[in-house]
Structures are given as C-alpha cells and as structure tokens.
Amino acid sequence: MRAWMLERTGPPEVLRLVTVASPEPGPGQVAVEVEAIGINYAEVLSRRGLYGWAPRRPYVPGMEATGTIAALGEGVHGREIGERVVVGTQHGAYAERLVVPARRALPAIDGFSVEENAAFGVNFMTAWVALMEMARLRPTDRVGITAAAGGVGTAAVQIASAYGCRVVGMAGSxxxxxxxxxxxxxxxxNYRRPDFERRLAEVAPDGALDVVLEVVGGDVYRACQALLANFGRIVVAGYAGLDYSLWNPLSWWRAWRGAPRMxxxxxxxxxxxxxxxHIGYLLPDEERLLSVWGALTAFATGHGLRPVVGSTFDFADLPAAHRLxxxxxxxxxxxxxLEGARPASLSL
Ligand SMILES: NC(=O)c1ccc[n+]([C@@H]2O[C@H](COP(=O)([O-])OP(=O)(O)OC[C@H]3O[C@@H](n4cnc5c(N)ncnc54)[C@H](OP(=O)(O)O)[C@@H]3O)[C@@H](O)[C@H]2O)c1
Known part of the structure; x- marks a missing residue:
C-alpha cells in the first residue's frame, strides 16, 4: 500500500510517498481501508520536530481517518467487514490502510459526508473536552475562542454557540x-492587528470573558488571560505560535516567553x-473516551452541527495540505x- 513517511524533520517536502506492506490486524484489532484523512496542526508541528507526543522517526504520520473495516483480528466480535468507521490514533493515518484497536474504530456519523467524517473527530473532541469537561461550560458563560476559523476553532465556536453562550472568536486575519x-x-x-487588546476588551460582553479556549500562545494568551472575569477559566489546548529552532538560541528564549503560564x-x-x-494522552482511557464521544455526538447531531471542511486534497498532494x-x-x-488520488510517485 502507499503511505506518507516522515524520516526527518523539515518543510512539507520531507514527507515521502512510499510503498509499504499493508498492516494486518492483531488480536483485538481491526484494519481500516482509508477513504479520507483529517489533517491536524499537530502533524505540522511533528514534521518540524516540535511535537512532544510524536513517535520516534521514521513513522507514518496522521492522527485521524475515516473508511471501512477491511479485516478483523482474532477475538474481535460484533464488528463487520464493510462497517463505516472513524478512527483516532497517534500516527499511521497518512496511508491507504491502518490498524487500530477495535474499540477505537467508532461508527461513522450518519448523514455526514466522507469528508465531514474525516474532519469531525479530533477537532470536535478537542473542543468538547476543553469546553465541557475542563472548563465545565455553562450557557451563561461568555466564551473566547482563539484560532477560531481553524479546525478546532470552528468546532468550538459552534459548540459554545449551540450551548447558548455568547462567543467572541479571534483569528489572525x-x-x-x-x-x-x-x-x-x-x-x-483579529489578533494580528495592533489594537487587538483594546478591540477584544470592547467586544467581550461587559468587557470580560468567563471561558477561553486558547491554542495560539504568546500575546494572544496573555490578552485573553487578562480579560478573565472572576471564576474565569482559560483552557490551553495548543501553542500554534510556537517558533522554535534547535539551532537558534534566540528562538529558545522566544518560545519560553510565548509559552502559556500562570x-x-x-x-x-x-x-x-x-x-x-491534550486528547492524545486520553487515548488509552477508552472508557472515558467512549463516554465523551457519546455525549459529543449526541450534542452535535442534536444541534445539527457539522464540521467546516475548508479544502480537500488528493492523497498524492498531501504535502500541499501541510503547506496551506x-x-x-x-x-x-x-x-x-484517497479516492481519485493520482498515480503514485514514490518520492516527492
Ligand atoms: N490539545 C489537543 O488535544 C489538541 C488537539 C487538536 C489540536 N490542538 C491544537 O489546536 C490548535 C488548532 O489545531 P487545528 O488542527 O485545528 O489547526 P487549525 O486551527 O486549522 O490551523 C492552525 C491555525 O493556527 C493559527 N496560528 C496562530 N499562530 C500561528 C503560527 N505562528 N503559525 C501557523 N498558524 C498559526 C492559524 O490561524 P490564525 O491565522 O487565524 O491565527 C492557523 O490557521 C493547534 O494549536 C493544535 O496544536 C490541540
């Protein structure tokens, strides 16, 4: 099968399209024939060597995909070949097929397109865990969301709005x-405008926020933290502004200064x-994940929420998604x- 391999860190061109043996499911596992892959910012950070949860290279990146069950491992009952599923994993989803524990192959959501199923899991789980499980959102909360037009951000804006909260979204343009x-x-x-802090204070209802989902870091984090009302909660789920290079001591200082702290x-x-x-560290806690997934999918389908699919790419063009x-x-x-991918070239 074809898979994108990460052997060294660097720009999107370091991703290499290779042919590898198709993985077969072991006991308790299923193999999934991939139809679509969701791209995550964490994979961009991993490619640059800036992601703590990444495995040791070389490896096939990719944390989520949707497709159909193609093979059942020993001891897997109650699952069927051909079942449509969504899967979350630490790595391995940038491939035509991957193997996951059977319990982590969750039913694809009825009524969602293939693209929407690929787009839903990581973004909505992250937003849901941050807002509902961590911040314990209340409908009366005033909520700030950073990188609000992105994958996690568009999920979070929809969830908080549907819950009845007044939402302020922040973005870089x-x-x-x-x-x-x-x-x-x-x-x-727009937090890249010089008057960002003043504007944020102006548009925040009564000049304050009760809950912030923060994924950018640096001045954006500090501005949000400064606006928290009494009993306010800021949930840090990312640091997209991290600008760090192993060989540049100045960048160490910049990264340290921009890191969210309290x-x-x-x-x-x-x-x-x-x-x-960080939902990755929750993956081994399957009971908790399944209960969170149940609550999230009931809420999302009950409120008619759908992921925003901004762009789609052919499998052979996957590095272009990183670039964008x-x-x-x-x-x-x-x-x-995966469908419609151009004939494979074996390296970029
Ligand atoms: N904790 C978790 O479990 C978890 C899970 C998934 C994602 N995350 C985090 O959530 C954030 C969003 O992830 P996503 O996959 O949905 O990506 P995304 O929001 O679709 O894309 C990343 C966005 O980050 C913003 N950004 C801010 N500073 C940036 C910089 N210096 N360089 C590049 N982008 C920058 C950009 O939006 P603007 O230009 O509008 O700022 C960019 O569009 C990331 O920080 C990610 O690591 C955390």
Whole structure:
C-alpha cells in the first residue's frame, strides 16, 4: 500500500510517498481501508520536530481517518467487514490502510459526508473536552475562542454557540472573521492587528470573558488571560505560535516567553484558573473516551452541527495540505481524499 513517511524533520517536502506492506490486524484489532484523512496542526508541528507526543522517526504520520473495516483480528466480535468507521490514533493515518484497536474504530456519523467524517473527530473532541469537561461550560458563560476559523476553532465556536453562550472568536486575519460570525460568534477580532487588546476588551460582553479556549500562545494568551472575569477559566489546548529552532538560541528564549503560564498569586486575586488538555494522552482511557464521544455526538447531531471542511486534497498532494495549514490561510478542516488520488510517485 502507499503511505506518507516522515524520516526527518523539515518543510512539507520531507514527507515521502512510499510503498509499504499493508498492516494486518492483531488480536483485538481491526484494519481500516482509508477513504479520507483529517489533517491536524499537530502533524505540522511533528514534521518540524516540535511535537512532544510524536513517535520516534521514521513513522507514518496522521492522527485521524475515516473508511471501512477491511479485516478483523482474532477475538474481535460484533464488528463487520464493510462497517463505516472513524478512527483516532497517534500516527499511521497518512496511508491507504491502518490498524487500530477495535474499540477505537467508532461508527461513522450518519448523514455526514466522507469528508465531514474525516474532519469531525479530533477537532470536535478537542473542543468538547476543553469546553465541557475542563472548563465545565455553562450557557451563561461568555466564551473566547482563539484560532477560531481553524479546525478546532470552528468546532468550538459552534459548540459554545449551540450551548447558548455568547462567543467572541479571534483569528489572525480580517478575512476569517466573517466565517466565525456565521458559525454563531457574536463578534470576531483579529489578533494580528495592533489594537487587538483594546478591540477584544470592547467586544467581550461587559468587557470580560468567563471561558477561553486558547491554542495560539504568546500575546494572544496573555490578552485573553487578562480579560478573565472572576471564576474565569482559560483552557490551553495548543501553542500554534510556537517558533522554535534547535539551532537558534534566540528562538529558545522566544518560545519560553510565548509559552502559556500562570501565576498562582495573581489567579488567587481574581479567582481564575488555567487548565490544559491534550486528547492524545486520553487515548488509552477508552472508557472515558467512549463516554465523551457519546455525549459529543449526541450534542452535535442534536444541534445539527457539522464540521467546516475548508479544502480537500488528493492523497498524492498531501504535502500541499501541510503547506496551506502553515501559511495561516486555511479555514476549517483540511481533508485528504484517497479516492481519485493520482498515480503514485514514490518520492516527492
Ligand atoms: N490539545 C489537543 O488535544 C489538541 C488537539 C487538536 C489540536 N490542538 C491544537 O489546536 C490548535 C488548532 O489545531 P487545528 O488542527 O485545528 O489547526 P487549525 O486551527 O486549522 O490551523 C492552525 C491555525 O493556527 C493559527 N496560528 C496562530 N499562530 C500561528 C503560527 N505562528 N503559525 C501557523 N498558524 C498559526 C492559524 O490561524 P490564525 O491565522 O487565524 O491565527 C492557523 O490557521 C493547534 O494549536 C493544535 O496544536 C490541540
């Protein structure tokens, strides 16, 4: 089968399309024939060597895909060949086929297209865990979402808005603010404008936020933290602004300075909290994940929420999806389709 391999860190061109043996399911596992892959910013960070949860190279990246069950491992009962599923995994999804524990092959969502099923899992789970499990959102909360036009961001804006919250979406360009408002936010602010902090304070309902889902870091994190109301919670789920190079000591300082942190004394004065989450580390806790998945899918389907698929790519063009994501010009989720992929070239 064909798969994209990461052997060394660097720009998107370091990803190599190779042929490898098709994996067969072991006991308790299923093999999934992949139809579409969801691209995540974490995979861009892994490719650059900046992601702590990445396995040792060389490996096939890719954390989520949708497709059909193609083979059952020993001891797998109650599952069927041909069943449509979505899967989350640490790596291995940039391939025509992958193997996962049977319990982690979740039923694809009825009524979603193949692209939407590829786009849903990681983004909506991250937004849901941050907002509902960590921040314990209430419908009366005023909610700030950063990178709000991206994959996780568009999920979070929809979830918080559907829950009844007043939402302020933040993004890195004016062009993205329209989408954020269309998804339910009452205001949008561009954090790359010099008057960002003042504008954020102006549009936040009564000048404050109760909950923030923060994935950018640096000045964006600090501005959001400064606006937290009493009992406010900021949930850190990413650091997209991380700018770090192993060989540049100045970048070490920049990365350290931009990293989200808190001062407990200051938090005591305002009664605020900083929380952090990473759904990857929850993967082994299958019971919890399944219960969270059940609550999330019931909420999403009940409120008619759908992932925003911003762009789709052929499998053979997968590095172009990385390029678009790191350009900051992407909106919503980037999805790679297996169907219609051009004949494989074995390296870029
Ligand atoms: N904790 C978890 O379990 C978990 C799971 C999934 C994702 N995440 C995190 O959530 C964030 C969003 O992930 P995603 O996959 O949905 O990606 P995404 O939001 O679709 O794309 C990344 C976005 O980050 C923003 N960004 C801010 N500073 C940037 C920079 N210096 N370089 C590039 N982009 C920058 C850009 O939007 P603007 O130009 O609008 O700023 C860009 O579009 C990432 O930080 C990711 O690591 C965390």
């Amino acid at each position: 004016d062009a993205k603010l329209h989408l954020i408002r269309e998804l339910g936010a009452e205001a949008g602010v 001062n407990v004394s200051d938090s005591a004065v305002a009664s605020t909290g900083v929380l952090a989450t 994501m790191e350009s900051r010009d992407s909106v919503g989720k980037l999805v790679v389709r």
